[in-house]
Amino acid sequence: MLGTPVFAGVPSVSATGMVLMSPTTTGLLLEATGVSKTYGAVVALKSASLAVQPGEVHALMGANGAGKSTLVKILTGAIRPESGRIAVHGRERTVHSPAEARRSGLVSVYQEPSVIPDLDIRANLRLTETPLEPFRQWVHDLGLKNLDLSRLARRLPLASLRIIDLARALAIEPDVLMLDEMTAALPANLTERVLEVIGLQRGGERSVVFISHRMIEIAAVCDRATVLREGETVGVVDVTAGTEERIVELMLGSIVEGLPERAGETSTPAAGTAAPRLTVRGIAVGQKLRDASFELRSGEVLGVVALEGQGQDELFDVLSGSERPSGGELLVDGKPASFGHPADAIRAGVVYVASDRAEALLMQRSVRENIALPFITRIRRWGPIDLPAERRTVDAAVKRLQIDVRAGNEVRRLSGGNQQKVTIARWVAGGVHVLLCFDPTRGIDILTKQQIYVLLRDLAEAGAGVLLYTSELKEVQLVCDRAVVIFGGRIVKELVGAEADEAQLLRAAYHLRSGAVMPEEAAGAAVESATGDIREAGAPKDEAEIQA
Amino acid sequence: MSAAAVTTERSLSDVLVSPIRRNTWVLALLGLLAVLLVFTKLIQPSYGLAGVQGLGISILPLAFAAVAQAVVVIAGGVDLSIGSVMALTSVIAASLMEGQSDAFGVAVVVGVLLLGVVIGTTNGALVVITRVPDIVVTLAMSFVWAGCALLVRSAPGGAASPWLLNLVIGPFGNPWIPKAAIVLVVIVAIIWIPVARGRFGLSLYAVGSNQLAAFRSGVSIGRTKVLAYALTGLFATLAGLSLTASTSIGTPVPGPYTLESVAAVVLGGVSLAGGRGGVFGPIVAVVVLQIIQNDMTFLNVDPNYALVAQGVILIGVLVFGSVIEIRRARR
């Protein structure tokens, strides 16, 4: 795919595909066996093993909640296991803290950013004793330009923070680098650069443990994959063409049936004729979003595609009532609407699934309270709750999204994917007119993704309009009827869903003139010119920060 | 746009603008202070040397207390035992120094400062070890330290070494410069600036800003917190010694410094959520509060309405600040 190296021929351990805990070959860089961890009644890891050879990129695979993050946290000393052995360079170790792990050569980029929000980047680097020059070099290589080291971290967008996290880890020159869903929050252009950098590590001194739910990324950069299921290592696989199926099978156990190719296959919406649910006319937000106009019809899933910081955040903020537009007009079901608060939007039937779970969930409350939250917000609903009715509604939503609620007393105990489902379930439980989804499948496993696609199509079929921003371009073809591409705060292209393949979308996202076929190698050059375009358009500094 | 060099150089405007942008609140406070001084001169034309000298010595205990509170609040905690620690260290110092030589007095000051560090460390260690929220531990410890102060002496008394009084009372060189102000600025600068510049300072802000991220960045949360409390204990002891120095005695009953220090810290631009602010803002806030107090006297405001006015001003300044903040966020 995206100009990343083809599978390098790393000597494979075994061609049989699956070996339960491959008998240790000499010179393993990192080896963990029998690692277990429980949280109260929840067993996060039962018996996990991982063996990493020098110079390999090793995928750690598993469905949501399989225990991947837990294993990485244990390996880098962020939490303590109940049992298990960890050996680095063949020597057994107990790691008490990330700082200690780092001294042993183990460094992780965790699923959530680990940058101190109230310190500037320079201070963050000093805190972690990261050498400055290598850091700069890595930041540059990873495609983050014009990073101002004196900016406070809390003022930087999530994607920049992820890149900073990664560059910082690389600058430390670790022996084993663990990346927990590094690419989930990145726009396509940055993902590409990250994969490239990871690919370059292959065959060197350093090993990478790579976690991602995107099979395509695994195929692109990984040599081997360890698969976790329900806290247990169920297999180690050589990644070669065609092993995808095998990995998925291992991940999900016996339950896999053929995953539908296109979630929306069955539906052929009369998109052209249905009444518009949402009409956006000339919406602007300062300099960041300029003159956005489109229609979202009942029964339609409309994709939104953009590189990082092209105005999509502002668009969704305006539509969800979080921010007032500086100009333009909004119609919901043909009636003019003006949202001063998310409550206004919700009242009008326009609901928003935020991408950042930390932003959307009451982490210390139950799944049930989280899902039922929107029902009680209006003053009229402050009185006694009809508990049986609530239970019915919530149970239906939980069932529909197949949420694992065993740790549901407190949402923070759920795995990332299940948390994500809760954020969606909240809106599925009530009736929606317009569903705004901002990267809803971020960090979600392959099966759940399929469920969400089906769900979005179902909702559309039931009459809702769905607006779906996605950073995973493949999704557009899978679920969207149409897609619009935003660049520099403007809508620059509209495509029909079925035709919107990745190449098309990327080209549009970089705002390249159509017609020219983009050779994969030319991506870099394209980036340069795209950057130039933004400059001319006078995009403010914040947005210009991340340009591939 | 070619090499890495371009990407990370700081432009001149960044160097100049960002410290101003980051210290807007403190600068605004300094502005308020200037306005208040002019206002004071207008309502009380005779305001001059005596006023400034009185101001200098008056703010000393609360200023140190505010610095003490600021340190721990920056680290994401809060210390409700500052008033009690001040009382305890102040009675110990005054009791030991009574009728002793100057040299012994110096030894007492050093010893009491060390004790303050021990007290602060105890607070911090309890917070870290018990994992009970800071506010609970320090609230409970405020009873313990106040009780200890009463054990030391049941009534106010003792005496400060004369040199200690001379250290803070009166002018320094120029009659307009109070010694107390010099003492305050020098001590705070000597202790705080190296701390803030060093790795420990970074850790303080890191822990206050986001504990998880700090831990993952290799900061030892426990050690940082304990050290923060130790530093707070040290500054609280300096506040207690200023009490002894300005009143020449030790009082076992804690004064109103705990809550006042929290108020000063918030007024001084330190976020109670941790991770943001510095120690100089709170000092300016203390000066502002004291001048307001003086102006009430000059204006002959009825004491009860003065109390009301104090509450309204406290709220008003913060309402003003957050209205500005909300406006800015809208834009």
Place this chain on the structure above:
Amino acid sequence: SSPAASGGGGSSSQGAKQYTIGYSNGGGVGNGFREEQVCTAKAEAKVSGQVSNLTVIHRNTDAAGQLADIRSLIAKGVNAIVFNPNDPNALNPALAEAHAAGIKTVSVDAYVTDPSTWNLYNNQVKYAELGAKWLFDQLGGKGTVWYTRGLAGHPADSDRDKGFQNILKQYPNIKVVPSKQGVFTGWDPAKATQITNDFISSGQYDHIDGIWASGMGKQIVDAIKAANKPFKPIADADIGGFVSQLLDPTKFPSLKGAAVTNTASVGGAGITLALKLLNGEQVQADPNAGRPNTVLLDPVLVDNLSDASKTQLKAWISVPGMDPLWPLSLSIKGWTTYDANTVPSTCKGA
């Protein structure tokens, strides 16, 4: 009397207001004693006709805070400062500065050690001695006494303790509970009630014969009544609520008690003393005070055992409807010139 310092502005001293006086009270906002004290100061300043401006600083603070207040009065340039000190020694630096600036200083309700300041206060040692002696005599010199005190560490409390211990030494057969140090109410009505309730419910109340109190007698008596326990002889201060209890045999049958005066009129007396000093008048210091420049106000004890003393108590509470937490003795002979009945109204309009 004629103006001493100022350059002969007014020809007649009567009616010519020429002095500005500062008044500092470092604690007890809302406390009956302190509020009444400020009121008497205001009343005296008004009646004297010689005070053009009385600036009152009245807030809850400590000695260092009061130092700041006195310094701001100095910066304001008042002619005299009357204050209720938070500590006998702590204010000395500011008092010296005041003296250097030609400002007269008067300490009321407690003394300070500054040599140039005049002190005028209730004799707290004697307060305790009067009550203790009355109480121990009631018990025939033999029995157990519950010793309830004020605020730990407060100078008045320490003085009272001194007096109590003085008398205790003379009565070897009197036993004190819970200990010789007594129990502290903190002069906090709620805490006093709580302590009494605990004392009663623990059964210890049944074994005592009398109570010595430091101003919280009303709360103690109320708690005893609420618990349906028999009253025991009690010595306390002349607080309105307590004296009413002593005079109400229907609600408080067979309650024997004595009220010792602890007048809050020291505020007004302090103004008088300051004016005397400003006018250059000779002031007679109390030779028995044990310190120079000191005027001691001796307390008196009145019990509810005889008709004569009851008449005296009734006279005290005759000032219409005062707050029950305020002390009753509203004037001091020779030191206050206002009409006692006007004190409450002086406070009106704040």
Place this chain on the structure above:
Amino acid sequence: MSASVRTNQWLSVVGWRGLFRDRPIIPLIGLLGVLIVAIELADPGIVGPEWAGVIVRASVPLAILGGCQTLAMLTGGIDLSVAAVASMSGFVTATLLHSPGGVAQGIIVVLVVAAVAGLLNGIGIGVFRVHPLIMTLGMSFVVLGLANVWQLQNVQTGAGVPDSLRWIGSTTFADVVPYNLLVFIPLTALILVGLRRTGYGRLLYAIGDNPVAARLSGTRAWQVLIVLYVISAVMAAIAGLLISGLTNTASVSLVDASLLPSVAAAVIGGTSILGGRGGFGGTIVGALILTVLTALLTVLGLPEPSRQVLFGAIIVVVAAAYTRVTAET
């Protein structure tokens, strides 16, 4: 689709821990029991129905004030104005005793005044986003100042605590059951049910847990906060009336000494000062623990300094043990 649940829950330590974590009130009650045993050991025979009545009577106002803190803390706030408001309410009611409307009028007036103070708190915190600690601290200055102005206006009206307040605040049924439970039990029921079973109660937790999420779900936090601080102030006023009845005293600073204990009652009761966790049940036990602890120290007859030291030390130990027992993993 992952983790499996442990089966033999009750056999394991983890199981007990889990039980305590889900029902944090159980270890608290155990602790209260320990203190009661201690007091009985220190002074045999003291514990009995009458004693219990006295303890409950003293705990009720503290529990109500702790309830104010609990509600505020659930949203991540705190209410430092409760003491001033409570003192004001007892005091002003007393001064209005001889007004034409009598006690009833007095009570209505103070509840309205308290509600106004709470409203201003709520507006400052909810609309202007002033930190609750500062907003309520400032408000306590304002209320105390104004109450004192009122005191000086009214020294002549003959303040006295109304008999009805004395009855409800200090007397007991059959020498055991305090009448202040007549106020407390309905109030408790209201709060407990309100927190668990009403939309409003849920929103308090939601705002404290994650204000951004609450907002995105359509919660207008300012509405919730204004109502919260009004409720808190009204509860404080009710507590103030009971305290003035209990002590038969009306003073503008009557309740000051209960401010920090009210915070302590809430936090000992397991309410998180950071918001989103806790409840009123724990606070009630917390208030009982503090009251029994004070009684224990009284019974021990220690001098004041040692009592203070012990009081603080025991709170730390209690809170630490509690945290340990209910901790995760």
